[in-house]
Amino acid sequence: MYQVIARKYRPQSFEDVVGQTHVKTTLRNAIAMKRIAHGYIFSGQRGTGKTTMARILARCLNCIQGPTPNPCGVCASCTEIAAGGAVDVIEIDAASNRGINEMRELRENVRYQPSRDRFKIFIIDEAHQITTEAFNALLKTIEEPPSWAVFILCTTESHKIPATIASRCQHFSFRSVDFDELVERMRWICREEGVDADDEALAVLARAGEGSVRDSLSALDQAIASSGSRLEAADVRALLGAFSIDRFAIVAEALAKSDPQPMLDLVDDLERSGENLQHFARELSRYLRNLMVARIAGEDTRLVAASANERAELVRAAALFSEQDLTRYLNLSLELYRDLQFSLQPRFHLEVGLLRLIYAGRLQPIEEALAALGGSEEPVEAKPVAPPMSASASAPARRAPTPFEL
Ligand SMILES: Nc1ncnc2c1ncn2[C@@H]1O[C@H](COP(=O)(O)OP(=O)(O)O)[C@@H](O)[C@H]1O
Ligand SMILES: [Mg+2]
Ligand SMILES: [Zn+2]
Incomplete structure (x- = not known):
């Protein structure tokens, strides 16, 4: 049996x-x-x-x-x-x-x-x-x-x-099992089973378990049942409803160029191919989180669950942004994901959300411009929101006006 x-x-x-x-x-x-x-x-x-x-x-x-x-x-x-x-x-x-x-x-x-x-x-x-x-x-x-x-x-x-x-x-x-160790375990099991699986396919399966070895192995069973003895990333992704990193690279590219058109095309493409938009928003958050971690911790970090190719791509894309940018994007994408869960118009919500990412990304230059207008030597972002304790104790210290006061 x-x-x-x-x-x-x-x-x-x-x-x-x-x-x-x-x-x-x-x-x-x-x-x-x-x-x-x-x-x-x-x-x-x-x-x-x-x-x-x-x-x-x-x-x-x-x-x-x-x-x-x-x-x-x-x-x-x-x-x-x-x-x-x-x-x-x-x-x-x-x-x-x-x-x-x-x-x-x-x-x-x-x-x-x-x-x-x-x-x-x-x-x-x-x-x-x-x-x-x-x-x-x-x-x-x-x-x-x-x-x-x-x-x-x-x-x-x-x-x-x-x-x-x-x-x-x-x-x-x-603890949940380390991504790389889990990939290794699955590679070994595939060998034992006479199944030929590419790295990318194993990465998709390892992620599918979200830290549970059992769930990843169940996904592997399912993939073998559907594809036989040769597992390729594209088939496994289609089976599990996972997205290729290329889809998210489009978002990063559009953000870097502040170009809204590819965002709208992407949503259209997702909709046409019948993808679940909530799921996409969730995976987008995961991608932006990985970009942020890659930017902070570098390519070799264990904090990102990705294959070697995906890591290289993450690091390349992360270099286009500052840590602050990425933090802001991640935050906005989490809001987007939350909103989409209750949305009756997921397509519109996703469009707005993606465009918001672009426009929020432009906040930074505006702040800098305001700081320059105010004649302050430092950029506004570096100012603490509240005056320091010592300053508030004595006479009100001179401070640069915040953007809201201008
Ligand atoms: N740390 C692990 N190393 C190797 N295989 C594991 C590991 N954890 C789970 N598995 C696999 O998942 C299956 C279920 O694991 P199990 O020990 O029942 O998990 P739990 O009791 O924590 O829910 C095991 O039969 C095994 O194939
Ligand atoms: Mg158990
Ligand atoms: Zn014994």
Whole structure:
């Protein structure tokens, strides 16, 4: 039977897990030193490896050669945990078992020794869904657990775990996986699957997950189903409704030249090809944000999720503007995105929004011109809005008039 990529490539050991280095290192050391806690909280965005890591920890603890940071992978415990069917590793989905009765049952279950393995491990997924009373029923058990019990609470919302429980657990936060590492992982998976994917296509897929490895792998499944063994960026973009950076480069070009015509043509083109204009506005914000970051932090920054080609293009475009320009554009584009969500006339809104970007971009020269008219030596922008404290204490200091007073 066909197994989806996300499940087929679920990491089976610490080395296989992408990112989460801090979690891996701490857990490995703790296991090597046999300092095993009774309670763990794994928190963080969905699809970043919480359940995966919980199962790896379970293997480390219950491997016949364990507890060890390097489980053998072949003993009954190891293989059963991988398949999700080990007797002493109990996985509970708290989304559907969140009530007091389920937790009472669990509390009963904890009292009995493991039937075969060293530890009895309870992996509670979506743990924040457990009701308050149910947590209370669990509290006593987590306070004074039998020596064989280990609880691993996985959650996307750790602040919803009561402090009484949290304070008895070791807490690990899972971060969204680095873009480049995720691209590498997908490149490897494609090789294993005999799929030939270009860099740009992998970048589109990696971004589609918005930090969730699982979501990116689901997108990869979808792309393979639609394109077969050769993935090209254009097809993947069409499939996922993503935009090519060329579309946004048109906007940057128009802004640099203060030319409204290409903006109107772009909107027309988007409309004709049936694109979702809200989605475009959102991606435009992301693009302008990337320009700003590229301008500030340079080409090699990890803060931009982009392929090598896209990075080069971002840096080229960013050089056309100042940081202030880009900050202003980003701000305006966020307003545009917000407005578009409620708009009954998205096309007009988008047109106005794009033109506003151009005219707002012209503010700066006007300010400079005003400053020059006022005879001030410094440009107006450099003036603090309020007079400095020391000046306000003494006689009113002479200051250049603001544009509003002229
Ligand atoms: N850090 C990671 N490294 C490698 N693969 C990952 C990682 N995080 C998630 N995955 C992939 O996504 C799938 C789902 O991950 P999972 O651990 O269930 O996420 P979570 O529990 O955080 O929602 C896994 O089967 C695996 O294929
Ligand atoms: Mg999970
Ligand atoms: Zn083993």
